[in-house]
Amino acid sequence: MNALLPTSTVGSLPKPSWLAAPETLWAPWSLEGDALIEGKQDALRIAVQEQQRRGIDVVSDGEQTRQHFVTTFIEHLEGVDFERRETVRIRNRYDASVPTVIGAVSRRQPVFVEDAAFLRRQTDRPIKWALPGPMTMIDTLSDRHYGSREKLAWEFATILNEEARELEAVGVDVIQFDEPSFNVFFDEVHDWGIAALERAVEGLRAETVVHICYGYGIKANTDWKATLGAQWRQYEASFPLLQRSSIDTVSLESHNSHVPIDLIELIRGKRVMLGAIDVASEVVETPEEVAGTLRRALEFVDADKLVPSTNCGMAPLPRRVAYDKLDALVAGAEIVRAEVAPRG
Structure with a gap:
């Protein structure tokens, strides 16, 4: 692995067309039974091979074994009824039919540990696994039991910590928690969101990441972005809190966004996983465009703490486009790596 500017992806990569409908977010599986299990593993192998072939340093599963x-x-999990659906507003952006919490939530068995162990067997490179963050989990449900977003978040944080410890035990090097809700519910982030996230990472030796972005390149998200004005300053609410937290790395959206690059100064001292690839566009960046984004960030983060990455997951993109974007990410990182290496 490159010790300087190691490349990574946020998470999802497009699935093969024989596993799920292409260019469709959260598409249902095209296989079932044993064929689905085998198909998921084959897709995961492909995702690993493509990342390695293109030079990605920290390899993920590409979220090939999960729909959402x-x-x-x-x-x-126990306590959640997927048959009882209710429509809720997701991150104050769009309505969705979601399952309902009807009782105490608990984890009866590991969720992703077997898949993570399979990923570990596919590569000698460092591997990363993404989990949903507590606040984003509660925003994707209807609660008819706890009556408190905070209380339910704490329950989920404990469950996530159990899962994360077992992921670490099977060889996961980096554990990422996805918290797009941090860009919406600022009062809750301050009051209990950061604390719940820290509960989820408690006792971990693996590198911990929180990923905060502006969402997949779907219409509901792009429409929301269009209302945010010339500067997107949402990170100002969470970054100072995260800078004082136990989280190792903060993952953020940057390329082709209106996030002022100097906001990175607010997390000085943390590792910064910088989105240098736009996932809301099928236009493939040039290596020099990626390098330009990384150079601007280096004014506010030391080179040994910068991790070039994507803005968000790439599941809805055409596979060719997604992998070409990984080529651009790696090539752009190499340009900047050569520039900063001589000065250490």
Whole structure:
């Protein structure tokens, strides 16, 4: 692995067309039974091979074995009824039919540990696994039991910590928690959101990451972004709190966004996983465009703490486009790596 500017992805990569409908977010599986299990593993192998072939340093599963970055975890928990659906507003952006919490939530068995162990066997490179964060989990449900977003978040944080410890035990090097809700519910982030996240990472030796972005490149998200004005300053609410937290790395959206690059100064001292690839566009960045984004960030983060990455997951993109974007990410990182290496 490159010790300087190691490349990574946020999470999802497009699935093969024989596993799920292409360019469709959260598409249902095209296989079932044993064929689905085998198909998921084959897709995971492909995702690993493609990342390695293109030079990605920290390899993920590409979320090939799950339909949804939040509900696939939740559907393995007790206390949540997936037959009882209710429509809720997701992150104050769009309505969705979601499952309902009807009793005490608990984890009856590991959710992703077997898949993570399979990933570990596919590569000698460091591996990363993404989990939903506590606040984003509660925002993807209807609660008819706890009556308190904070109380339910704490329950989920404990469950996530159990899962994360077992992921670490099977060889996961980096554990990422996805918290797009941190860009919406600022009072809750301050009052209990950061604390719940720290409960989720308690006792871990693996590198911990919180990923905060502006969402997949779907219409509901792009429409929301269009209302945010010339500067997106949402990170100002969470970054000072995260800078004082026990989280190792903060993952943020940057390339082709309106996030002022100097906001990175607010997390000085943390590792910064910088989104240098736009996942809301099928236009493939040039290596020089990626390098330009990384150079601007280096004014506010030391080179030994910068991790070039994508803005968000790439599941809805055409596979060719997604992998070409990984080529650009790696090539852009190499340009900047050569520039900063001589000065240490």
